[in-house]
Amino acid sequence: MVEAVQVQLKKGVLELCVLALLSRGDAYAYDIASRLAKGIGMGEGTIYPLMRRMQTDGLVETYLVESTSGPPRKYYKLTDRGCESFSSQKSEWADFSAAVNDILGGAQ
Amino acid sequence: MTRQAFLDRLRAGLRGLPTSAINDIVADYQAHFAEGVAAGRTEAEIAAALGEPDRVIRELRAEAGLKRWEEERNPSAAANAVLAVLGLGAIDVLVLLPILLPIAGVLFGLLVAAAACLGVGAVFFAAGPFFVHGAPVAAIILAGLGLISTGTCIGCLSSAASIAFVNGLVWYGRLHITILKPALQPKEIVA
Numbered sequence: 225m226v227e228a229v230q231v232q233l234k235k236g237v238l239e240l241c242v243l244a245l246l247s248r249g250d251a252y253a254y255d256i257a258s259r260l261a262k263g264i265g266m267g268e269g270t271i272y273p274l275m276r277r278m279q280t281d282g283l284v285e286t287y288l289v290e291s292t293s294g295p296p297r298k299y300y301k302l303t304d305r306g307c308e309s310f311s312s313q314k315s316e317w318a319d320f321s322a323a324v325n326d327i328l329g330g331a332q
Numbered sequence: 333m334t335r336q337a338f339l340d341r342l343r344a345g346l347r348g349l350p351t352s353a354i355n356d357i358v359a360d361y362q363a364h365f366a367e368g369v370a371a372g373r374t375e376a377e378i379a380a381a382l383g384e385p386d387r388v389i390r391e392l393r394a395e396a397g398l399k400r401w402e403e404e405r406n407p408s409a410a411a412n413a414v415l416a417v418l419g420l421g422a423i424d425v426l427v428l429l430p431i432l433l434p435i436a437g438v439l440f441g442l443l444v445a446a447a448a449c450l451g452v453g454a455v456f457f458a459a460g461p462f463f464v465h466g467a468p469v470a471a472i473i474l475a476g477l478g479l480i481s482t483g484t485c486i487g488c489l490s491s492a493a494s495i496a497f498v499n500g501l502v503w504y505g506r507l508h509i510t511i512l513k514p515a516l517q518p519k520e521i522v523a
Contacts, residue, residue: 254367269382272360273391280399
């Protein structure tokens with residue numbers, strides 16, 4: 225069970241990062257992928273399955289924007305459900321990381 | 333690997349999914365290559381950063397399989413979802429087989445028992461009075477009805493249990509979906 229919790233936690237963090245990026249503004253997949261790859265070392269290819277899953281779950285939706293260079297870009301934006309999910313996941317993360325930091329701080 | 337090689341492998345690996353889904357997915361990766369090249373990277377660099385097409389394919393197929401199971405609850409969708417999850421390597425088959433097989437076996441046995449009860453019950457109900465002698469006709473017909481309802485009951489309960497069983501597997505598989513792995517092992521060796 226511990227392993228399952230760990231796995232869920234990490235998976236949740238990736239999703240949380242995408243939700244956070246999108247909460248600051250709509251973005252297209254390449255942009256999200258390169259920012260996450262730089263930030264937390266996430267493989268760029270994994271963003272697409274993740275975005276599809278989030279779309280299936282109704283957390284994000286897409287729209288096309290004409291691009292000056294090349295074909296139109298597919299932008300992702302948070303749905304209302306995505307916004308709710310972001311704020312609840314964010315506070316869960318804050319509580320959790322504060323608790324972990326507490327324990328780490330006390331164990332020097 | 334070049335853009336074309338990556339996209340070809342992707343398209344070949346996704347064969348069998350709905351055409352619209354394949355086109356959608358391939359278009360995503362095509363756009364990714366176009367953006368990358370515009371940003372000054374080479375096709376080989378972009379392909380390397382994307383990771384193995386096979387892993388990407390497994391994840392996308394699993395996602396499509398799980399989505400189908402959520403939309404239509406039937407045995408073929410269930411088989412698809414379970415295979416997709418197993419294909420991810422998310423569930424250690426060797427560890428889980430001793431648990432999964434007996435459960436699946438019991439569920440299958442119950443379904444067969446349900447079908448048998450239904451069949452025998454129907455025969456008793458319809459034809460029992462003609463070939464069973466020495467018992468009141470009403471008792472034979474009631475016995476037939478009893479068997480039919482027992483069969484229905486077992487069938488319903490075991491179907492519900494089967495759905496719960498597949499849902500459980502899917503839930504477990506989703507926990508382990510390999511979206512995580514690249515985060516843990518960013519430097520995957522690319523052929």
